[in-house]
Amino acid sequence: MLKRLLVIVLAAVCLATLAKAQDAATQATDDLGPMQQVLQEHADLIVESSRRTIGPAIDAVANSGLEAAQTVLEVWQARDMYQRIEDGLFFAAEETGDDIFTLTDFDTGVVVGEVPDDALEQIKPNSGIRSLIGTALVSFQLNDPDRAKRDEAISSLERRGNAELLTPLRNSIDGEPDPALKERKMRVERLMTITYDPDEDARIEAIEEMAGDLGVDVRATLNPLVATTIRVFPDGNVPADLNIAREVEPGSEELPVAEAYEMLDGPPMVSSDDLRATLQDNIVDGRVGGIPVAELFDPERREAAYGALVDAGTIPPRPTAEEAAQAVEDATFVAVYAEPNPAITAAANRALGKIDTNVGLNQFLDLGLDALSLGSIYFLAAIGLAITFGVMGVINMAHGEFIMMGAYTGYVVQQIIPNHTASIIVAIPLAFAVTFAAGVAMERLVIRWLYNRPLETLLATFGISIALQQLAKNIFGTQARPLTSPDWLGGSVVLNDVVSISTVRIAIFVLALVFLCVFLFIMKRTRLGLETRAVTQNPGMAGAMGINPGRVNMLTFGLGSGIAGIAGVAIGLYAQVTSEIGQAYIVQSFMTVVVGGVGNIWGTLLGAGLIGALHKGIEWFNPSNTLAAQTYMIIFIIIFIQFRPRGIIALKGRAAGD
């Protein structure tokens, strides 16, 4: 009995001791903060720092639901997490003195103390682990109160999606306070759904939702889905479980016969270069396969020599062209989708088709805007010419040099007035004044003596043109001078990923419109315009009415030249200013006037629009080759002149001059 009692007592004591020990242990862990506990549970894994095994540790921290989780991950990723050697606890540490680290507790955020570095062990996650941590962090950052951090997290998802982040992303959408970020989150969610969602229906739904979207990101998401590789099945038996895009015909552009044959495991084909090399290696005493080397300039003798080598067993036989063709013929070539699910690829193809149509439409719009802006540049360059050539019948080859003078005026003004906006505002009227004066001087000194000799005018003004061009070269040098546009003209208006137009071009378009109105006003509403029209129609009669034709011609010529100067400033804003800047536009300007019809501003407008549209249209067919576009455009204009020799809008009656 006593013995039994003793056993019981002993057992009780033991139990009590055990319980006490248990208690003590619990007490020890209870002292630690909850995050420290989580970390201690996975201490071995954390210290081991291996990319293969670290997963559960990161997950435990990330899914702990503790406030400190994000801080821990950030500190861990930044290699600032240290383990105290004496008790194995983890802290955020910062080197505050010479080999002295200040430790901060994760749970409470209070500074625990300072220790020398030999009491600590740094946790060194490698780059693989850090990227895993980063992924885990994103789900926190998506809900971070700091907007910049959320922005960064979304950007990181946009760059590289991740299947595991799909759920955290979805969860974060509802709580997003910033509407712009919310929109981005929803868009990334759709795109990630397309790539990562395990549910087929959800993916197809997302694909269909994004169909027709113009964003480059959508195309980048969809294109990998429909990427194919060409695979060959020599016996023609294609496994049924493959997601096959289509059968590929050997000999097509996609798969030339030679490439198709290479995909088969037959003996290699011998090219003529290989044949030559083989023959060269087998020259014996000036003969190859019994045929003298001197005869081998003949392709047939080369074949014969090769055949002899094969017969002699020196080299392995090669497939004939027929055998190769037969082998290719027998095999089946199919393009196989990397994506195994046919429903997904079909949906992706449909969506891409819709996107292509949409992109095409928008490209057309973009092209239209380009054409419009090019047309307005031609209009600006040609409007002065239309006045001198159209209204006065004088051909001014130096018109391009007036454009150049305007551009250089802008450049000089910018050297004096550093403020870009102010300098442009000063440069435009100054350019007008300079070229107006030059035009009047030229009219008085040269052109008025040549009014009844138009071909001589052409040559005399050409003489002035080359002299002015060389003069500009002597003064400003041959290198291009920049004419910087003010900041508010520097950007561009972006409608979507396809359609955009730079602000300078819009400004030039507006400028062209302004000049159209100014020109119309001068010609229709002012005394000068009335007199100009009278002199154009009949100089003698106009003179009899008391108009001074000489003065009118002088002012008209000055006006045309002045507008060329302003066009020069506008062109200089987006092109480099060189002494040849006018040459680049002079022929197109002549074309504009000739196509549009002489003596009519609306004709010039139509001509500029037609030439701009034509230029861009041809360029669209062959985008790599602007030279060809110009060639074809000029040929088109020559043919156009066949049908409307007097231009789109021709003067009728006496004003036409014949």
Added chain:
Amino acid sequence: MNRSFIGRNPSILIFLLVLAIFTIGVTFMSEAFGAGMISTSFVKTLGKTLCLALVAVAMDLIWGYAGILSLGHFAFFGLGGYMIGMWLMYERTREIVESSMMEAPIPPTEQEIVDGIGNQIFGVVGSSEFPAVWAFADSLVLQLALVVLVPGLLAFVFGWLAFRSRVTGVYLSILTQAMTLALSLYLFQNDSGLRGNNGLSGLQNLPGLDDVSQDYVSMWFFWGSALALALGYVFAAWIVSGKFGSVIRGIRDNEARVRFLGYSVEGYKLFLFTVTAMIAGIAGALYYPQAGIINPAEIAPIASIYLAVWVAIGGRGRLYGAVIGAVFVSLVSTYFTGGQAPDINLGFYTIQWVDWWTILLGLSFVLVTLFAPQGIGGLFDLVSGRHHPDRHGADLGPDHGSLREEEAEE
């Protein structure tokens, strides 16, 4: 009017005499056949100048006599150069390729040689295939025929289109300028088949004549150019001397009236346009082997305008005027732009002729147009005592191309 063709045009005889004396003189002063007073490179310059004179004669025919200011004749000139350049380059490359391939252990096949030539010629534009335009490049006879046919055909098609729709005067000038620009832009492309902006080079080396020095080759071309100029001049004089000449002058002065008289104005113009384009092609084919290189920049519209400048300075409407203008302006240009002219020191500024020559040329051109519309050739009227028609200020004809009183000569 029973006098012979030469009798009616004594200027032809004088011109041929001067040309002959000039040619013989240069021959006896050359390094190859004479005293060596004239360097080979200057013989080439003189030979090239004779070719320019020939194309200027063609320009005078079409502008001075028919009143069509064509800004495309230098394009025809360049096309002629390209045609002969293709043969020269092909044959020359074939020699090089063949000699290098013959050193290989196995003699090359015909195909390998052609491929090798293609690689050599088109390597610079990233291709090795022969484009279709090179189909006849291995035949001298065919390429020589193309020298005349290609410019002729282009001029025929363009002229037919332009004259048919009655494009005249300044419009026609602009249209020909556009044609020239289109052609040069086309040739600038790498896939035009003519080596893009690299052009054709090494044309001064005649195939098969490696051991003949350039001293002799340059003299051959000089003689050839002189002969071509003589023949071209006589041909042009013959064209303008007879009834045909009267008709085209009539077209220049009053096109409508000639048309109402029953002449096919378009036919006459088209014939003259095409023939002068062919003459220009021949001149170009002689010019570019002496220059050694041809590229699309040579064809740019400005070259054709310069051609008109020469004719105007020399005196349009007279054939010797065109020759004088071309020779005078191009030699003076060579003198000034070649850096031989001494600089003028003004104390505060030194005039370097390389920079200022173009300005002087441009301004003197304006002055000639304004004050001496007859050009240098007008000086001969003073010697020969010819009088201008006194029309009391009336024009010879209403058309834009017609001569005005102060520039008329007969």
